[in-house]
Amino acid sequence: MNRRLLDVLTGEEPDATPVWLMRQAGRYLPGYRTLRESHSILELAKDPALAAQVAEEPTRRFDVDAAIVFADIIHPLEGLGLEVRLDPGQGPVVPAPIRRAEDLRRLETPLDAEGRTGFVGATIRKLRETVSLPIIGFSAAPFTLACYALQGSYEREFPEVRRRIASDADFFRRFMMVLSASVIEYLRMQEKAGAQVIQLFDTWAGVLSESQYSTLVAPFLAEVLTSVEVPTIYFSTSSAHLLGIQASLGATALSVDWRMGLDEVAKIAGDSLVLQGNLDPTALLDSRETMERAAKDVLASVPRGTSHIFNLGHGVLPTTDPQRVKELVDLVHSETERG
Amino acid sequence: MNRRLLDVLTGEEPDATPVWLMRQAGRYLPGYRTLRESHSILELAKDPALAAQVAEEPTRRFDVDAAIVFADIIHPLEGLGLEVRLDPGQGPVVPAPIRRAEDLRRLETPLDAEGRTGFVGATIRKLRETVSLPIIGFSAAPFTLACYALQGSYEREFPEVRRRIASDADFFRRFMMVLSASVIEYLRMQEKAGAQVIQLFDTWAGVLSESQYSTLVAPFLAEVLTSVEVPTIYFSTSSAHLLGIQASLGATALSVDWRMGLDEVAKIAGDSLVLQGNLDPTALLDSRETMERAAKDVLASVPRGTSHIFNLGHGVLPTTDPQRVKELVDLVHSETERG
Numbered sequence: 209m210n211r212r213l214l215d216v217l218t219g220e221e222p223d224a225t226p227v228w229l230m231r232q233a234g235r236y237l238p239g240y241r242t243l244r245e246s247h248s249i250l251e252l253a254k255d256p257a258l259a260a261q262v263a264e265e266p267t268r269r270f271d272v273d274a275a276i277v278f279a280d281i282i283h284p285l286e287g288l289g290l291e292v293r294l295d296p297g298q299g300p301v302v303p304a305p306i307r308r309a310e311d312l313r314r315l316e317t318p319l320d321a322e323g324r325t326g327f328v329g330a331t332i333r334k335l336r337e338t339v340s341l342p343i344i345g346f347s348a349a350p351f352t353l354a355c356y357a358l359q360g361s362y363e364r365e366f367p368e369v370r371r372r373i374a375s376d377a378d379f380f381r382r383f384m385m386v387l388s389a390s391v392i393e394y395l396r397m398q399e400k401a402g403a404q405v406i407q408l409f410d411t412w413a414g415v416l417s418e419s420q421y422s423t424l425v426a427p428f429l430a431e432v433l434t435s436v437e438v439p440t441i442y443f444s445t446s447s448a449h450l451l452g453i454q455a456s457l458g459a460t461a462l463s464v465d466w467r468m469g470l471d472e473v474a475k476i477a478g479d480s481l482v483l484q485g486n487l488d489p490t491a492l493l494d495s496r497e498t499m500e501r502a503a504k505d506v507l508a509s510v511p512r513g514t515s516h517i518f519n520l521g522h523g524v525l526p527t528t529d530p531q532r533v534k535e536l537v538d539l540v541h542s543e544t545e546r547g
Numbered sequence: 548m549n550r551r552l553l554d555v556l557t558g559e560e561p562d563a564t565p566v567w568l569m570r571q572a573g574r575y576l577p578g579y580r581t582l583r584e585s586h587s588i589l590e591l592a593k594d595p596a597l598a599a600q601v602a603e604e605p606t607r608r609f610d611v612d613a614a615i616v617f618a619d620i621i622h623p624l625e626g627l628g629l630e631v632r633l634d635p636g637q638g639p640v641v642p643a644p645i646r647r648a649e650d651l652r653r654l655e656t657p658l659d660a661e662g663r664t665g666f667v668g669a670t671i672r673k674l675r676e677t678v679s680l681p682i683i684g685f686s687a688a689p690f691t692l693a694c695y696a697l698q699g700s701y702e703r704e705f706p707e708v709r710r711r712i713a714s715d716a717d718f719f720r721r722f723m724m725v726l727s728a729s730v731i732e733y734l735r736m737q738e739k740a741g742a743q744v745i746q747l748f749d750t751w752a753g754v755l756s757e758s759q760y761s762t763l764v765a766p767f768l769a770e771v772l773t774s775v776e777v778p779t780i781y782f783s784t785s786s787a788h789l790l791g792i793q794a795s796l797g798a799t800a801l802s803v804d805w806r807m808g809l810d811e812v813a814k815i816a817g818d819s820l821v822l823q824g825n826l827d828p829t830a831l832l833d834s835r836e837t838m839e840r841a842a843k844d845v846l847a848s849v850p851r852g853t854s855h856i857f858n859l860g861h862g863v864l865p866t867t868d869p870q871r872v873k874e875l876v877d878l879v880h881s882e883t884e885r886g
Binding site: 368370374375414417419446448449466467472488489490491493494495498502522 | 710756757787788829830834
């Protein structure tokens with residue numbers, strides 16, 4: 209069993225820097241594309257045999273140090289009884305968004321995680337049998353779930369969400385309470401199924417102001433992150449202004465995008481947090497030389513004394529050549545091997 | 548002549564905090580909407596009489612302290628001979644984007660600002676006659692122009708632009724040189740026509756890493772900002788990670804979005820820079836009480852010793868009630884009047 213990722217997350221020294229990539233199981237892989245010809249994303253995610261097959265593909269092709277369960281971020285919303293569609297090219301769509309306090313009453317709380325989202329646990333159990341790597345479970349963070357539920361679908365900077373926060377913070381707080389409780393159930397279910405690490409994706413946190421985030425989001429995150437016993441990784445994008453708060457949420461690791469150098473991140477986050485990241489995924493779209501230069505820059509930016517998980521600053525892009533990913537994973541290991 | 552804005556920008560004490568709003572002349576105004584029924588945006592922008600009429604509408608309705616010339620950000624690109632369309636709901640579209648060094652040769656450089664974009668100067672001259680407020684001229688910053696020219700149209704985080712920077716920084720630098728020279732011509736033309744303040748819109752700067760921005764963007768911005776004699780305002784969004792660099796570009800004022808409190812911005816930017824901003828535009832979409840609470844929070848966040856121009860963190864949203872804008876402008880003046 210490859211323990212590099214767990215070593216870093218538990219304060220041990222690994223024999224090389226662990227590396228895995230967000231969306232390492234995705235549209236850039238031929239096996240995945242073939243499966244998608246006959247199955248929707250949700251069909252794959254809800255069939256543990258197929259979902260495990262998707263999650264395994266990158267572990268067979270590349271020397272990555274972790275597998276991440278294949279699932280969609282919408283399961284906890286669906287599990288609460290909200291109708292959610294995945295529209296091609298548009299992402300999650302909630303046809304009847306949450307708009308007022310009454311709408312909260314139609315949610316089926318608390319989340320019956322085993323009954324409504326148990327397929328994710330089943331996928332994790334399968335992966336534990338077939339893959340000799342740590343299995344990462346995950347959920348979207350409560351705020352990012354709120355973005356889709358309140359706005360109805362992705363919209364740049366989610367104006368409807370910010371409007372609701374400005375006009376009715378109490379309503380927003382009540383909704384965050386419901387979502388946090390559900391995410392906790394969802395993550396505990398994954399932990400029980402065998403997830404050895406949990407990552408929270410808070411992709412849209414950066415649209416909020418520092419003060420909104422610290423009063424209306426951070427307290428819920430702290431609760432979620434301390435509700436599981438395994439190490440946790442917190443991911444967000446475009447949120448340099450939130451970094452100081454994010455460093456004290458209680459996550460084991462912070463996963464950051466390419467916008468700040470890891471040395472600059474460490475200055476704010478301190479050296480007790482593990483840092484994950486942060487190669488710009490577009491650096492994988494070109495020549496091997498471009499990729500190598502950019503990857504070495506990331507490795508060089510890790511300050512002495514800071515523990516590092518190599519990853520991208522956001523997910524692998526669909527037009528990425530799998531060969532570049534293979535080269536990247538091997539480069540990270542060969543550059544960081546400890547004799 | 549109302550001099551509040553010029554006072555703040557030249558180190559004088561105004562009798563109240565000046566206020567104007569990005570996109571104060573826009574789709575939320577009935578007069579503008581009526582004109583748009585029979586004219587495209589470019590028809591309005593290229594007809595100085597109509598463009599002046601559009602720019603004047605908010606100055607007649609509200610007690611704002613500045614008028615901004617009505618123009619589109621694409622004029623300097625068009626002026627270089629690039630075909631650019633404005634597609635409804637999509638913004639600027641460049642059907643044949645710049646992809647390689649040869650493409651730079653088809654640009655008609657240097658920009659003949661008077662010949663190709665002189666209508667913007669004509670609008671400014673008209674406004675100087677009819678409006679007794681300072682007239683703000685503007686341009687998109689070189690990088691934000693590069694985003695459209697390289698990507699072809701708005702795409703979240705402009706992956707093609709980042710890919711080109713990672714794979715061929717020299718090509719990107721050459722293009723930035725062309726764009727900066729053009730923006731300088733364009734702004735000097737506006738200054739000569741009578742613009743008393745210049746704002747640079749670098750809306751997409753925040754997609755870049757700190758290191759990309761400091762080496763490939765900041766040097767050009769410094770050149771542009773020091774090429775005019777009137778005071779300058781530099782605007783970008785989602786760029787907390789760039790703030791330290793932005794503070795030393797040579798702009799008179801920094802215009803920031805709602806993500807950081809102005810007190811936090813001032814800690815990084817120092818107190819020799821004027822700060823402009825930063826009410827979340829969604830705070831204008833609801834009740835008067837919501838708007839007042841949020842606007843007072845902005846005013847309270849301005850540190851003693853920091854000069855302030857009240858504005859939004861981004862443009863007025865199309866669904867805004869003009870009545871809210873009127874109330875906001877009056878509130879800013881009444882709250883900040885110096886006896």
